[in-house]
Amino acid sequence: MRKIGIPVSRDSLDRFLVAIAVGAFFCLALVFLGATLYDWRMVTLFPDWEQSYEYERYVGILNIIAGSLVSVLLVSLLLCLERRSVSLTRGAVAIVLACAGAIVGAISAGWKGAVTVGMAMIALFQVFLLIELIATRQARSDKATGVEKAGSLLLHCGYAVFVIAVAPLSGSRTQLPVFWAATALIVIGTALSFYGHRIERVAVRLAKGRSSSQA
């Protein structure tokens, strides 16, 4: 078993990573709930609140909080995916590279550069893992089939592209094409990760049918 500072079993590490992802999702959901309740209270007290300077400031603060949590979420999901697909070392290297890319992006083009480069690197890692999955024809590992794993990689790649579409590309001409590409990745990826076993079963049946008809 690989050691990361303290001896840790693969199972407990996987569970810990999933717990982080669950926690990040839940915290983000709480941010949205809090924002809803706060907005409701403010609109009730001050009907013109959404036209005020305070509202602009409030939106700015929420963007920073939500943006930070989305980053934590994507990094934890990346680590989970890497952990389930390849080794922890490669997962850690991927995250370090993504963070380094984000810092370089931030230095050269501010927060837009950071998000674009960081997310693009996360998306590229998913593509890299997908190519590797196809090249090695890794049929089964853990409980997931090859198609399910490919679907999971595609959908997480889609979310990274989606973040690029909605944040740094906001208002640009490329926003909608990038958004639709992300949507296609997310929907196809989700469908494959949910119904991969069925798709594989149908594919195997079709292949058997073809080989028996040739015989």
Place this chain on the structure above:
Amino acid sequence: MILDQYIEARNFLVSLAPFVRISFVILGAAFLGIAVRGWTRHARALTWVAALLAFASFLVIGWFHARIATTINLAPWLGEGQAYRLYAPLWIESEKIFFWFLLFIFASLVFVRRVADGGFLRVWSGLAGVFSLLVAILDPFSNPLPRLHAELLAYAQALASQNGYAVNQLLGKFLFYYNTPYMWTHPPLLFASYALLVTALPAFLLGIRAPMTRLVELESLALGPMKLAYLFLTLGMLVGYPWALEAWRGSAWWWSPKINVSIMMWLLYSTYFHSRLYLGRKGFGRLTMLIGLIAFAALVFTYVTTYLIPGVHSYA
């Protein structure tokens, strides 16, 4: 603009309202009877009856919408050859709850039909009963599409009095709200998702207190509808994004309450799918069931937020 044939079709729908109400009250009572008395062997037959009743009602509603599209010309000055038609979607205003129920019954025909778990069927029947009674109370026949009806009357009056401002405003709403392709994709996908999520709900209600083996069994009953629901929910929300960009350009619409709670709901269902990866492990089973329940509460909150909290995506 001539509204005679539309008014005739609308009056026909209103004349059917008492029969529809009584049918759904009887249906609701029968479902609740199954839930209370435990006659679960009749649940399947009653689901088919509900599906037939809901589908027949939906056909009548569909006919009414077809009459709106074929008999009303929004631009009478252009003549029939260049008629502007109004394609009112079948899931707006008073039709929302009914459409949700219709999809819930169809989802149940697919996913609950083969369920043999008595406890699950009882809770599901209870939900179906409450849902049927809700349809009886908020039926789409008594006062069909009240807001659209008022808008059509106002539009006819504006045309007659040659009030250009009012004509432009209402015509804009007809063409860019009711007729937009987004209105025909975003809401039905979300309603399909909501219907499937109600279908899965009994598993979470029962699973929260169940021992681990039963909890895993119950969760496997919920998984089929949950997967399809999540797929529809994700696609439905994504399809709404370009529409939001068009409709609310320049505002921070993503922090508007209705959008906020919708994202919150999606996040909670995403939490469920990550938590269930370790369903059989200590702590994760009950946590997953709890997240499923919280996510459903978020779904109800999301629905009522439209009518409760003011914002760009709300009627409050």
